[in-house]
Amino acid sequence: MTVQANDPALSLNAGGGATFRPLLEWLARRAEPVVIGSAAILAGLMLFSLFILAIGKSPVALFQLMYTGGFGSWFSLQNSLSRAAPLLLTALCVALPARLGLVIIGGEGALVLGGVAAAAVAAPLTGFLPPYPALIVMAVASMIVGGIWIGAVGFLRHYRGVNETISSLLLAYIAIALMNQLVEGLLRDPASLNKPSTMPLPPGYMIGDIPGMDVHWGLVISIIACVGSWILIEMTSYGFAARMAGGNVRAAQIQGLPVGRLIVGFTAIAGTFAGLAGMLEVAAVQGSANGSIAAGYGYTGILVAFLARHNPLAIIPIAFLLGGLEASGGLIQRRMGLPDATVVALQGTLFIVILFCETFYGRFKVFNPDLWKRRT
């Protein structure tokens, strides 16, 4: 896109260049993450091709299958979107605190407990509350539980000095243990003999699919959450304060920003998203809370958030890409006889290369209009 700066067609309008310049500057700044990100993904794929060649398979066939399985047809697209849906919310649980400089990796815990909370409140409502209010109650319950869970991490971080990365991870283990305890004890449906689960939701309480698609409404809710988070961070004074505190906490404190409240508030919001993801898993997919909801979405969300550089809007395409990778992973196993670990290895390779490419930000003049030659 930056090539346009030398485009003769534009130079002809040199007199009116002043009107083009802001547009070019805007494009250049926006182009940086796209170009560097794409280059990193390409480099990662090339590196991975070497690995595939080393085990005697064709990388071309592999990439063709990845395209077919993840994006090549309407079915494959929906397959990828279904897998992406839970990742959007769990990625937000990482991305929002990250803007404050916090690395929170325990979204899995909030997701699991959110799912249990949703199933727990649904049981007594069954029968006398119509579906929509019931779903709202379930969603609110899951968000409160998730918000408290991750909000507590933020609280411990700011007021007690506990490392948020470690505490969130450890809390995730506690959450899963708590879920097992509840699902196998207090909340157990006595009929679930060999797979302890909560009482199943009545079919009316289940969230259906988006009309014309094979993907549940959770995808739409998650995309709205991403857009809302982006607005919160980029367009509001709270978001500005949070970014400032993330950039330099001392400076923010000197400016009189309420850093403690910001940290607890943002971590709590992050937790509500993960909790909501748990509710969606229960109400749109599983139909009850059980061990299956601890499927690792909270951890894959970390990968998505980092690849999206903690930009809530970028989370949407990145989650879709990862969903596609996972969707095609099955086809790669079936058609090429490669183990499941292939896709994990690819994810790991991409992750490392993209993190490495972070060091290239700010190094290219074309992306930085402040360094462009002034043309008068």
Add this chain to the structure above:
Amino acid sequence: MTKLLSMNRRNFLQVSAAGLAASALPGLTPGTALAQTALTVGFIYVGPKDDYGYNQAHAEGAAVIKAMPGVTLVEEENVPETVDVQKTMESMINLDGASLVFPTSFGYFDPHMLAMAAKYPDTQFRHCGGLWQAGKHPANTGSYFGYIHQGQYLNGVAAGNATKSKKIGFVAAKPIPQVVQNVNAFLLGARSVDPTITCQVIFTGEWSLAIKEAEATNALVDQGVDVITCHVDSPKVVVETAAGRGAFVCGYHADQSPLAPEKYLTGAEWAWGKVYTDFITKAQAGEKLGNFVRGGLKDGFVKMSALGPGVSEKGRKMFDATLAEAMTGKLSVFKGPLNDNKGNAVIAADKAYAEDAIDLESMAYLVEGVVGSTS
């Protein structure tokens, strides 16, 4: 010979024709129309295919049918019990043309397989676990499962003969009826040798949690236990840890003798190859697959690993005699009078359950002699 060759050529032509049809009509499901000739079968595993356990047992069964003429096998491992498995089933049906799908993990059944069965009524689904109920679940779905607790009873017979400390141990995943049955059967087998034997059970809480399995095994050996078995998805960690500490081991799910050739006594293994061969034969002949298929040792659903070098001559004789009794179908593991380990009578003196008794499937107690608790 000529006949055989011409058969093969005809099959070959039919298979290629089916392949062409499938590639020419992506998205359609030609499987049912061509069921008698070319059959694409999908297998889905919750863990790795080479886990020395639950998934390997199924993958070995799948490998048996892969060799059958006209069968195309598509497999996917490490598929979680989420929307992922639904999409995997759909992908096998839509992209590979699978007309028969075996989702092998217990948690795949409800809601995942049921949802796909409703969406693809022309595809057959058979699930490992015994959850199918007539009238409640769709006709294109079904369950198959094996009665394996008699295998654990036989493990117990081998263990009872091998133990010197009279303490045997069990590393268990979750306190659910299937697992509890196996724990009880293992102890009862050992007590058929020596009624003073006790069995310490440790529940790890998860189907696959290597660290806790190793800790539990070490804890058992530290307490003086000298024969250990388990019921977790992959017995590899338990077998290697126990053998490394000098204890004997009894296997479960699949054959783990290569992991501990000296210490492996025997093991209760699934024999899914036979079950899957039966399904495929029926599907190719256009017969009904059956919705509820079950069997034990005598039906060939379950088998015992070959006895290891640690089994004494006396142990071998007792084991063979018990196995012979099981093969007649007359062996009853759970018979009265039997108390649970809290002193309550659970089976009356005049009662003896056959291996397929429905009452056994909700077993929630540990029998007298088992040290441990389900909660």
